[in-house]
Structures are given as structure tokens and as C-alpha cells.
Amino acid sequence: MIKKTLNSEEWFLRQVESYTHRQPSGDKTPDCVDDAFLKSYAKRPTDVSLSDRRADHVTSCNYCLGRLLQFRATRPAGASVRFRYAAVAAMGLACLMVGFVVANVWNHKHPAVIQVQSAELHRTLDLSQYGTYRGDQPSSNPPLRLPAALLRLELALPRLSQPGAYSIMVASDTNGLNRVACATGTAVGADPRTVVTVSLDLRSAKPGKYVLSTQLQGEDAPYTYPLQIE
Numbered sequence: 598m599i600k601k602t603l604n605s606e607e608w609f610l611r612q613v614e615s616y617t618h619r620q621p622s623g624d625k626t627p628d629c630v631d632d633a634f635l636k637s638y639a640k641r642p643t644d645v646s647l648s649d650r651r652a653d654h655v656t657s658c659n660y661c662l663g664r665l666l667q668f669r670a671t672r673p674a675g676a677s678v679r680f681r682y683a684a685v686a687a688m689g690l691a692c693l694m695v696g697f698v699v700a701n702v703w704n705h706k707h708p709a710v711i712q713v714q715s716a717e718l719h720r721t722l723d724l725s726q727y728g729t730y731r732g733d734q735p736s737s738n739p740p741l742r743l744p745a746a747l748l749r750l751e752l753a754l755p756r757l758s759q760p761g762a763y764s765i766m767v768a769s770d771t772n773g774l775n776r777v778a779c780a781t782g783t784a785v786g787a788d789p790r791t792v793v794t795v796s797l798d799l800r801s802a803k804p805g806k807y808v809l810s811t812q813l814q815g816e817d818a819p820y821t822y823p824l825q826i827e
Contacts, residue, residue: 625660632668635661639668717749717796724755724811725789727822740823741809743767748797754811755820758791760784762814765795767807771821777802784813802826 630651638645638655645652655661722741743750752765763784769775780795793811807826812819 626658628654629658629661630654632664635665636668639665716747718744718746719749719751720744721751721753722809723753724822725753727755740806740825742825742827743797743799745799745802745804745826747800749794750797751792751794752811754784754791754793756789758784758788759813760786760791763793764810764812764814764819765793765797766810766812766819767797767799767802767824767826768810769805769807771808771810773808773810773819777807799826 634651635655638652655665720743722743724741750765754763761784762781764779764781766773766779767777769777778797778799780797782793782795784791784793786792804827805825807824809822809824810819811822
């Protein structure tokens with residue numbers, strides 16, 4: 598059987614716990630140690646060896662142990678403050694370590710999310726020169742062009758566009774029945790440049806002609822623009 602070796606502070610706390618269950622007599626005997634030793638012991642218990650005869654007496658004397666507790670209770674607040682600062686620092690370090698471990702675990706469990714974010718291609722489309730038409734666009738407008746990829750798309754909306762929540766959709770027709778991709782984003786800025794940024798997944802789209810539509814939340818119908826996916 599292996600016995601755990603207690604240091605002086607642990608031993609002292611054990612004695613305090615034992616003392617609270619006793620009924621002290623309050624009688625001082627000729628063998629009692631002086632207050633100078635008790636004050637020193639209360640201030641720095643780790644400096645006193647457990648083999649010290651006076652320490653052995655304190656553990657068996659209700660009077661001396663009571664006095665020791667009194668001196669310990671009246672120690673300068675600095676020691677307690679330093680202890681609290683050390684405890685807070687240790688807790689902060691522990692929280693940082695836990696956060697680091699949790700982040701690593703999350704990254705291992707969600708590698709696809711990280712890969713998706715890094716795989717996005719950034720593209721910008723400027724619609725400011727396009728008129729706001731509902732239905733088919735005039736044939737004079739050249740088609741917008743996007744690759745069949747996972748995109749982080751920035752759309753500069755046409756003049757007089759309002760900021761707010763927009764639905765952005767890519768479909769093979771103006772009715773939006775054969776939808777390829779759809780996303781929502783919040784347009785910010787003011788005329789003449791109002792911009793909405795969304796993520797669109799066009800990886801499943803075959804090269805060809807499509808329709809890009811934008812619809813402000815609350816409006817009855819979207820505005821459409823010719824789109825060429827390459």
C-alpha cells in the first residue's frame with residue numbers, strides 16, 4: 598500500500614479540518630509554544646518541518662491550535678490577494694488551453710467546412726450598367742460570365758437599388774423553376790454603388806446560358822440578367 602506524502606500546507610489544512618470537529622478546552626499548559634512561533638507558523642507553514650517538536654505539540658493541543666487559527670485568520674491581506682491573482686491567472690491559462698483543444702477537435706471533425714471556405718473563388722459582377730428589367734433582358738445587354746465553381750460573389754447592383762436583404766438565384770429560365778443555386782445576402786452602401794455579397798455553388802452547372810436574378814425582400818418579382826456559365 599502506497600501512502601501519499603503530504604507537504605506542510607496540506608498537513609496544516611488537515612489539522613484545521615480535524616480541529617473544527619473538536620471542542621477546545623481553552624486551557625494553556627506549560628508545554629504550550631509561544632505566540633512568536635505560532636505567528637511565524639501561521640504566516641509560513643511550509644517553513645516548519647513536520648518533525649519539529651513544536652509542530653507536533655500544536656496538533657495535539659487545543660489551545661495552541663486555536664491560537665494558530667486566530668493568527669492565520671489575521672494574516673495580511675496581501676498574501677490572500679496574491680493567491681487570488683495566481684488562481685485567476687491559472688484559470689485563464691486553463692481556459693485558453695481548453696479553447697485551443699476544442700478548436701483543434703472541431704477542425705478535425707469539420708475538415709470539409711475549412712476546405713470549402715478556402716476553395717471559394719472570388720468574383721465580382723457589375724450590374725450598374727444594366728437596366729432593371731423584370732422578365733427577359735434586351736438582347737443588347739451582353740451576358741454576365743461566371744465559372745462553374747464554388748464562388749464568393751460580389752454583386753454591384755444597378756443604380757437606384759435599395760439596401761436590404763436580397764435573394765440571389767441562378768436558373769436555366771426566367772421562371773426560376775430549374776434552379777441551379779440560390780443564396781441570400783444583405784446589400785449595403787448607397788446609390789450609385791450598392792453591393793451584396795453571397796456564396797454561390799455553381800459546380801453542378803453545365804456550361805451554357807442561364808439567368809441571374811436578384812430580388813429585394815418584400816418585392817413581388819425579381820430582376821433578371823443574362824448569365825453565361827463557363
